[in-house]
Amino acid sequence: MLPSPPRWKYQVVLTEFPTTKTLCIFYRDAIECLQSLLSHPLLADSFDFIPRKFYESAEHAVCIYYGFMTGNRAWELQTKVSSLSSNHYAHLLLISLANIDSEIRGKGSLEAYIPLALFPIAKFIHRNQRMRGVLADWLLHQCIGIVIEPLKQAAHLGILMSDPAGFSRYCCMPLVVYVADTPKELVIACITMNASPVTMSTSGTRLDIHFAFFEECKQYFLNSVLTPFWLDWLTADPSSFLMPELLHHLLKMFWDHDC
Numbered sequence: 001m002l003p004s005p006p007r008w009k010y011q012v013v014l015t016e017f018p019t020t021k022t023l024c025i026f027y028r029d030a031i032e033c034l035q036s037l038l039s040h041p042l043l044a045d046s047f048d049f050i051p052r053k054f055y056e057s058a059e060h061a062v063c064i065y066y067g068f069m070t071g072n073r074a075w076e077l078q079t080k081v082s083s084l085s086s087n088h089y090a091h092l093l094l095i096s097l098a099n100i101d102s103e104i105r106g107k108g109s110l111e112a113y114i115p116l117a118l119f120p121i122a123k124f125i126h127r128n129q130r131m132r133g134v135l136a137d138w139l140l141h142q143c144i145g146i147v148i149e150p151l152k153q154a155a156h157l158g159i160l161m162s163d164p165a166g167f168s169r170y171c172c173m174p175l176v177v178y179v180a181d182t183p184k185e186l187v188i189a190c191i192t193m194n195a196s197p198v199t200m201s202t203s204g205t206r207l208d209i210h211f212a213f214f215e216e217c218k219q220y221f222l223n224s225v226l227t228p229f230w231l232d233w234l235t236a237d238p239s240s241f242l243m244p245e246l247l248h249h250l251l252k253m254f255w256d257h258d259c
Helices: 030-040 041-046 072-082 128-149 149-157 182-189 212-219 246-254
Strands: 009-013 024-025 090-095 114-120 159-162 168-171
Touching: 009 114, 024 128, 030 090, 030 114, 030 149, 030 159, 030 168, 030 246, 090 128, 114 128, 128 149
Parallel strands: none
Antiparallel strands: 009 024, 024 114, 090 114, 159 168
């Protein structure tokens, strides 16, 4: 008999400011989701547990990168470790393992990505439109923080998990990559629309913000989120885990474009 998939559960989210409807998160246990991936028999031959480097020649002059476990980030992490608004719409969060072969992970039929959570899309009751947007950003980080709390603990302390062969492996859970579109990446990185989420680049766009707190945040290109979900996640850094887009993160910061 095959093991049952991770069960869904829900939690009511309390916010400081009122919303039009009660907010609920529907989510699964993050550790159980990753364990189901790690022990998946169809993925047994696609895992890589050891960081490695490949070179073009014996002189080690040119490094060849293929997948996460051959990149510099895997070596850096190895070193550090060793030492719904209306119940009709929601943000879907998927989770996977970085050490699964990239070609295998891209095949939807193998289900290498598991739905982890459904986050509510709230309508806040506030007279200032800008404040309603900031409250929505706060809510997203609050919801993600609830769901990924077990991963933060595993990143700090480690956890034993079973691989497809039944062997126990001591695993840590750093945040390797967070894939999203550019507007969502700005929210995740806690910066404003006129700054890059992965570099120090900014544009000349000025924002019309009236509150003193917003004005202070604007000087540093921050979007006013006080407690991002990745704040206490060991080794997590937006400049490392966000995936830059060539168009928006590079070209748009230096040249105007019409699309």
